[in-house]
Amino acid sequence: MRASLVQLRVDAVESPADRRHRAAALVRTRTGDDLVVLPESWAAGAWNHDSWERDAEPIDGPTAQAMSDAAREAGVWLHAGTLVERGPDGTLYNTALVFDPSGVRRGLYRKIHRYGFDTGEAALMGAGDQVVTVPTGSATLGLATCYDLRFPELFRALLDAGADVLTVPAAWPAGRLAHLTLFARTRAVEEQCFLLACVAVGEHGGVRQAGHSMIVTPWGDVLAEAADEEEIVTADLDLAEVARVRKELPVLRDRVMGIPVPAHRR
Template sequence: MRASLIQIAVDPEESVDSRRERAAALVREQSGADLVVLPELWPTGAFAYDLFTAEAEPLDGPTHEVMAKAAADAGVWLHAGSIVERGPAAEGSAGALFNTSLVFSPAGELARVYRKIHRFGFDKGEAVMMAAGTELVTVPLPGSPGATLGLATCYDLRFPELFRGLVDAGADILVIAAGWPERRRAHWTLLAQARAVENQSYVLAVGSAGTHAGVQQAGHSIVVDPWGEVLAEAGPDEQILTADLDLTKPAATREQFPALKDRMLGLPSPRR
């Protein structure tokens, strides 16, 4: 399977509508790929908190429309990164905001939605502006052999139990869309490799370039195989990173080194 990671730059001088069209054009250029992935919150910028409310959109909003057509035109599975989603309005109030990833089939149909579970910011920003997702999401891809994507977003990368849950649900390719800051880039690379090794899965981790509300982005999107070997890594600027994945490798790795079979579950709580 050929995967293309689009490490798009977010420029505050570029309008959201213009960036949507530019991203769609980049997706169409990947017509030879099987899977294309965009970063987290690329329409607004992951740290552009002041734009979240104004640029929030429903699931079937403008990003859905543009990305669905791009996926169909290119004939690819498209993880269209994430958007600021405005959920359905409750009686007497506006709908909650979510950090929501959209995955489209090669026919342009919305195949899966993942709402980010772990929100970053502690007591500010995304952590207080957005509601948390509650469901692990996988995406089975057809083929022989086929593959199953496990979806995660940025800060999720720091929580290994989420990825164990995805593996238990059948995932063998872990896809992380992120807006990761440059000042913690060492963590980005380290954690991407750790998630690959401990889960004996491919990791496709795509970040963005540019500056989001004054926060320099790390870039350095990365593809890691189930043994932890880095197959491809981007630089800091806008770039399209492409790698060919052997879909038999996760199962072969788990058979050759069956560490997942030795997991000890249901251990008692430690004494206090």
């Protein structure tokens, strides 16, 4: 599987419409890739709390339509990052969308863990309650978003649901880049999966974004990593490595917490 992370610049000076146009144009250049991933809340801005009410969209709004068209034109599976969704009852959600190469939406994940400690996302958005995986034919994507990285139980649930490639769009603050790197590599090692973290760059809402999007192997090695400017990083994922790692280091079969304990262990 050839995967690309489109590390978008998200700055306060650019409108959501301009970012949609630029993101779609970048996705269309990825013809020949199998999977393309975008960052978190790149259209509205993940830290632009004051503008979320104005910029929120329905699930089939302009960002979804632009990404569907781009996926179809490039012929790729597209994890379109997340958007600020206005749900049917008016509740705002941080929602990830996945499109297949024909532009059909195949996945929708509303972020479960909301960041902000009673402010920002935690105060203004509803929480998702579904563990979501998306089979692509060659891999099964496990969907998580940014702050979710700090909650290992979600990733264990994604593993149990069959994920072998974990996708994590993010708008991670630059001041905590070390945490991003630590968590991304740890989750890949824990679940013995590939992990793709696509992180925004730029500054909006007074927060500078970390960048350093990365593709991590099931061994925890960083296969490819961006710097801190807008760029695209690409790597070929040998999906057979997931089975090889799990056979060589079969730690997952020794789990005794959270699953029924076999009789011979009692």
